[in-house]
């Protein structure tokens with residue numbers, strides 16, 4: 001019996017044959033694909049011919065072809081349309097895929113070939129792109145421990161294994177604390193809460209088999225409760241429970257785990273010859289050094305803290321006027337800030353929503369891409385993996401560029417959040433391969449016959465993910481290692497955060513934000529109030545974020561602290577953390593940093609990208625037109641089509657002529673305005 005995952009895909013646009021794929025096809029397809037990849041790796045490593053770029057690096061690029069194809073389908077479905085069976089398969093696959101990856105990077109014969117090419121790189125006549133790909137392969141292997149002696153490789157494997165166990169435990173403890181805490185809300189406790197919060201509290205009660213309403217520690221419930229509940233006693237109780245996650249003592253306490261994780265990370269970095277984990281982690285990033293990260297964060301810190309302190313005074317006065325004396329506490333901030341937002345900006349979500357239809361906003365994102373990059377979008381009628389997913393053919397001057405899939409509605413089989421991924425990446429090696437890119441979001445699905453309406457935040461998310469999609473679709477490189485979004489972590493959010501700016505262009509809103517029922521454009525006064533509110537409470541948001549990023553950095557710079565909580569306290573003291581604001585993520589529940597390696601000494605990345613997106617959009621402002629053709633051409637040439645073909649700072653400088661300053665970010669966050 002044939003397996004559609006392993007057969008050539010000969011349908012329209014060589015899309016995966018979704019209609020023919022059964023869940024039972026995945027396990028045998030992965031087995032076959034892993035066996036195929038292992039055989040390819042073995043034949044590259046054991047090749048009797050002297051290493052060449054073609055027989056080693058290009059062969060490596062193509063060695064996991066089948067595996068990438070199968071994994072591309074499976075992991076997209078596991079995220080966007082999971083089932084218990086798919087989850088089980090995902091758990092089974094995790095150790096298999098990890099073992100395969102270690103096997104490749106610890107293959108001594110394979111590394112010897114890469115190293116030989118690297119040593120001879122000056123004599124190989126490589127193009128700049130080839131040289132870059134060789135450099136990245138060698139770096140990947142060296143950073144995984146390939147160049148260590150046998151004892152070093154053995155210890156590295158032990159350290160990685162223990163770190164994986166600790167990270168999993170950290171995550172599970174956090175989930176347990178979040179699951180185990182809830183607070184019943186009597187009828188009187190619902191005072192002041194908007195309908196959507198009451199509905200969530202009721203759903204949370206039902207999920208726990210409780211009558212009435214309960215408050216849980218889910219961010220989407222506890223944050224609106226803190227914004228809207230006039231009950232200061234309940235806000236305090238909820239807030240203290242929320243920030244105590246992972247620090248409640250007993251079996252789920254994460255503090256000792258955090259200390260052990262930091263110690264093992266330090267050992268891992270030292271084994272590889274780095275002076276600290278931060279030095280190791282930041283080396284391939286745009287920031288490169290802990291000093292550069294600290295410098296950025298501290299430049300933002302002072303104005304953000306100033307703004308937050310001025311805001312704290314306003315909020316304290318409001319609280320005193322409310323008859324509550326004493327200091328503004330952390331559980332008071334969101335409540336008084338929400339009151340102030342309503343008073344100053346008069347923005348009502350219900351008034352805005354009819355202007356942000358999903359179809360209109362998708363059209364807006366396409367229209368901006370047309371004006372900037374000449375892309376055209378044609379709806380496709382092809383079988384996809386779910387009835388809610390839609391596809392478009394993307395062309396330019398009639399030439400086929402990509403397939404774009406939009407999968408926008410929430411459903412229980414989809415994980416939360418929003419993301420962009422690819423079923424297939426762009427590359428030219430072995431034939432021009434055009435990408436199949438998907439944006440997945442969790443927008444509320446409307447009742448039958450009603451138009452799908454987005455919130456302003458949803459519309460921003462749609463533009464954000466579409467920016468990532470452009471980075472994939474406009475990619476124009478030879479090697480998949482550097483294709484599309486395969487760039488430094490502190491650079492990858494630039495195209496996405498940059499694209500959000502076009503949603504805020506008044507002429508884009510005037511053209512596309514039309515009332516779903518009447519077709520009328522959004523009134524200019526409403527539009528202006530909307531845009532004016534975009535910097536609201538950014539002092540608070542920036543302070544809670546930067547404090548977390550500075551603590552993350554301190555943990556990984558220098559020797560690992562025996563007591564991370566003491567370091568956290570020390571860092572916050574040193575920077576003068578405002579009294580009524582706490583870290584966005586305190587250490588015992590700082591999942592970005594401890595639930596895996598992704599954002600360890602990397603939490604600053606969002607802000608690093610924001611410095612660039614603010615400055616990059618300035619380039620269009622300076623040209624006097626948000627759709628300036630020359631600037632758009634430079635953006636595509638140096639950033640959107642270039643993938644990771646050069647170091648990110650070289651790409652950025654080629655686009656902008658210089659590295660960015662921090663002023664556009666401060667302006668964008670409203671932190672340069674005189675304090676109110």
Ligand SMILES: [Zn+2]
Pocket residue numbers: 464468493496
């Ligand atoms: Zn993003």
